[in-house]
Amino acid sequence: MSSSEHTDVYSNHPSEYYPGIRQRSRPGEAPKEQVYDKTKDAYGNIVTDKPANRAILTSQKKRLEHEQKLKKQQEEKRLGQSSQSKSNSRGNSPISTFKQIILIILFLPLLSSFLTKTYTFGLSPYFLPTLRRFWNETPLNPYRIEMKFFTPQELSLYDGTKENQPVYLAIDGTVFDVSANRRIYGKGGSYNMMAGRDASRAFTTGCFETHLTHDTRGLTDAELASLKHWKSFFADHEKYRKIGYVKNPRLTDRDPIPEPCRVAEPEPQPQSEIRSHPNSHGHGKGHEQHAPGEAAANRGKSKPGPIHVH
Numbered sequence: 454m455s456s457s458e459h460t461d462v463y464s465n466h467p468s469e470y471y472p473g474i475r476q477r478s479r480p481g482e483a484p485k486e487q488v489y490d491k492t493k494d495a496y497g498n499i500v501t502d503k504p505a506n507r508a509i510l511t512s513q514k515k516r517l518e519h520e521q522k523l524k525k526q527q528e529e530k531r532l533g534q535s536s537q538s539k540s541n542s543r544g545n546s547p548i549s550t551f552k553q554i555i556l557i558i559l560f561l562p563l564l565s566s567f568l569t570k571t572y573t574f575g576l577s578p579y580f581l582p583t584l585r586r587f588w589n590e591t592p593l594n595p596y597r598i599e600m601k602f603f604t605p606q607e608l609s610l611y612d613g614t615k616e617n618q619p620v621y622l623a624i625d626g627t628v629f630d631v632s633a634n635r636r637i638y639g640k641g642g643s644y645n646m647m648a649g650r651d652a653s654r655a656f657t658t659g660c661f662e663t664h665l666t667h668d669t670r671g672l673t674d675a676e677l678a679s680l681k682h683w684k685s686f687f688a689d690h691e692k693y694r695k696i697g698y699v700k701n702p703r704l705t706d707r708d709p710i711p712e713p714c715r716v717a718e719p720e721p722q723p724q725s726e727i728r729s730h731p732n733s734h735g736h737g738k739g740h741e742q743h744a745p746g747e748a749a750a751n752r753g754k755s756k757p758g759p760i761h762v763h
C-alpha cells in the first residue's frame with residue numbers, strides 16, 4: 454500500500470513515526486495501552502518520555518546546567534580569594550609592598566632622630582643632590598638619560614653660538630647641558646668661552662683666555678679642590694644635566710704645561726677673608742667651597758676674563 458492509499462486514521466502510517474505513541478484506539482474499542490519510551494530526568498529518575506513531559510524535562514535539564522555553572526563560578530571565586538589572601542599574608546601583593554615601603558620611609562627619620570638626634574642619620578642635607586645624581590644615572594631609573602661620548606670637535610658644535618642647538622660644557626671630562634642658562638653660556642654670555650669645550654684649567658685658575666684646556670697638570674691641591682667644587686656645582690645644579698663624557702686628547706711630556714696667566718704671588722689669606730663668588734647664591738654650595746678657585750682668580754692684577762665681558 455502506497456502512502457496516498459493510507460486512509461486509516463486509527464493506525465499510524467510508517468512514514469508518520471511519532472516516538473512514544475505506538476497505537477491508537479478506534480472509536481468504540483477499549484482504549485489500547487499507549488506505550489512510551491522510558492527516559493531519565495535531569496536528576497537520574499526514570500520517567501516516561503511522553504510529549505507532555507518533554508518540555509519539563511528540557512527546562513529541568515537547562516536549570517540544572519545553569520545551577521552547576523553558577524556553582525562552578527562560585528567555587529572558582531572562592532579559590533581565587535583564598536590564594537590571594539594567602540599571598541597577602543606572605544606580603545607579595547604590590548599594595549602591601551608599597552605600604553611597607555611607606556612605613557619604612559616614615560619610620561627611618563624617627564629612628565634616626567632617636568639614635569642621632571638628626572632626621573638624616575647625621576648625613577648632611579647635601580646627600581640629596583648625591584641621591585639625585587645616583588637616581589639620574591642608575592639603570593633602575595626608566596627616565597635615565599643615556600650618556601653620550603663626544604670628541605672635542607663634536608663638543609665644539611654646542612658652544613652656544615647656534616640658537617637652535619643646546620649649549621654644553623665639559624669639566625674634568627664630564628659633559629653637562631647648560632642650555633638652561635644661555636644668558637651666561639650662550640652667544641655673548643659672560644662665560645660663553647667655557648661652552649663647547651673642556652676648560653677645566655680655567656675653572657681653577659680663572660685664566661679665561663689662556664687656560665681654556667682640559668690640561669690640569671701642575672695644579673696645586675687647592676686648585677684641584679676648586680676643580681672638584683666646580684664639577685659638583687654642575688652635577689648638583691638643578692637646571693643642568695649631566696649628558697655624557699668628552700674623550701680629551703691624551704697629553705704627553707712634549708705638550709707644555711700652560712704658563713700661569715698671573716705673575717703676582719698672593720699674600721697668604723686667612724680663610725675668613727676669602728670672598729665668596731659674586732654668583733655664589735646660584736652655585737648651590739657654601740662659599741668656602743668656591744674659595745680655592747676664587748683665591749686663584751684674585752691672585753692676579755687683573756680680574757678674570759668674564760668680568761671684562763660684562
Ligand code: HEM
Nearest residue numbers: 634637644655656657658659731732735746747750757760
Ligand atoms: C676662578 C675664578 C672664577 C670662576 C672659575 C668663575 C666661574 C663662574 C661660573 C662657571 C659662573 C656661571 C655659574 C652658573 O652656571 O650659574 C659664574 C658666574 C658669575 N661670576 Fe664668576 N668665576 C670666577 C671669578 C669671578 C670673579 C672674580 C667675579 C667678579 C668679581 C665673578 C663674577 C661672576 C658673576 C657676576 C657671575 C654671574 C653671571 C650672571 O649671572 O650673568 N666671577 N662664574
